[in-house]
Amino acid sequence: MPEGPEIHRAADSLSAVLTGRTLTRAWFAFPELKPHEKRLRGREVLGVEARGKAIVTRFDNGWTLYSHNQLYGQWRVLCAGEEAKTTRSLRVALETDQHRALLFSASDVELIRDEDLDQQPYLARLGPDALDPATTHDDIRAQLINPRFSGRSLAALLLDQGFVAGMGNYLRAEVLFDAGIAAHHRPRDLDDDIRARLANALLAIPRHSYRTRGVERIGAGMRADLQYDDGERFRFRVFGRDGKPCERCGTAIVRSESAGRRLYCCPKCQQ
DNA sequence: CTTTAAACCTGCTGGC
């Protein structure tokens, strides 16, 4: 059940075993993708990257695999010869002579010509990705003062992939707590310094979650990689902590609902 | 224009 940080780490794991490798086999559970199996066999993987919560895998024949895990999808990497515990819900298999990358349960999978990739509906509407190193503080501030977004509540914006890609429900709560802002505010009603603080949190919290392996269950089939800070764990400061004391002021964390999703906040620190 | 609600995808947990 992934947000941007979890998806970006999944893309890391896939890239580590696929990039630069030749596919010995491609398999799809979806009938409409069957014709691509032959087309991909023998092709080289040029790269695997996350865009927001989608993953794109590029091949050397002008095609790209687009996949979105939604709530349930999960990529697993196995060594060649290693058997999956179950093939139930298996949707995609990409195999090299050394590894197998398996996608389970996801239903949103497409093969797209490279030149059409930017027209893919989900990718086309993505805003700047908090986990893209190229995304800057100024990019986020530009979103905050963009009239397309500045009149909407932060509660809605912080789930909107067009505002900042990669955000999700736990990040929303943690970003707002870190910035010390209540969810009902609109960007245009905030002071410049508060907007700057929010822009900071919108980059810092997802990136910290990514580096520290976020909420990922250890041993869930993902590779251990050295680029992550394993000495430190991401901690929820408000998400899922209703009734427990705020670590800053001791006030009980409150659970509510906003934009149809559960939201947690410290009513004293976030005003 | 924005917000809300429902629907859909699938899996897990807890209660009976």
Next chain:
DNA sequence: TGCCAGCAGGTTTAAA
């Protein structure tokens, strides 16, 4: 052990 309801960190669509 089995079944069902409820919930879930997502997204899209339609309605309000």
